[in-house]
Amino acid sequence: MENLRDLFQVLTRRFGMLNKNCCLVGGMEISLVQSHIIHEIDKQNNPSVQQVADSLGIDVTTFSRQIQTLTKMGLVKKQQLPEDKRVYVLSLTTEGKFVSTSIDKEMNQYLQEIFSHMNEFEKDTVIRSVKLLNEAMSKSSVCCKPYI
Template identity: 65%
Template sequence: MNNPRELLQILARQFGLLSKNCCQIGGQDISIIHSHILYEINRQSMPSMQLVADTLGVDITTFSRQIQSLVKRKLVKKTASPEDGRVYLLSLTTEGKFVAGSIDKMMTDYLDEVFSFMNEFERDTVLRSIQLLNRSMQKSKMCCTPMG
């Protein structure tokens, strides 16, 4: 079983990437895209909408709709930049920070359990391999563009 596509398909399924929702937190269903958006806003300090959209490889129109949904759910705050009113900066609300923190804890616990079945060498090998794969994908001309 050394078919790269098959291995990545299985990995995506086991990671739950084909599911509509990643989890339910505080009575709210959180979609996978919302989980990624909350993670990026939390990781960066007051990022612009365009920066987060670019980081996630999502077109700004689609991203804008996702942000509106998160604003309505009171998870994200959108503020006009003091330097340029056409640019919107994103931050997490208190509830958004709670949701992002809960997802982070769930993912950390999940990965800790997954890696508990490996010895240190295997774990380090997997992590180095993922870093290598990420770097190679970033160099690819096909990376992060819709296929079809």
């Protein structure tokens, strides 16, 4: 039987998940974690710090340091809600939106290139399989709860 851990280890390496930085956009190096944070803020509408941290499965302390770095880089704005001073919402600056769009475009090109080596049936099978795997992982009691 095939070693499943080996299979996922190779997939992780090939997808670049072990790389310190995922992208270079406009002369800025963006880490993989920062890329995920930027994507999640862009995907949600003015999410709270807690919402994004929960979506990504990152503890709030670690997450807050990342937000502080992204704010200093000029990519993210953190604002206190006037109606509830305990809650902070996040949004992307114009430059943050540019970085998000650039990374999204780069990742989509990367995935298109990978899928170009498959026929439509194979591509659909992989996409369906990844969706099934994500769904099963979200129901697992032993898996971290990544965003869906």
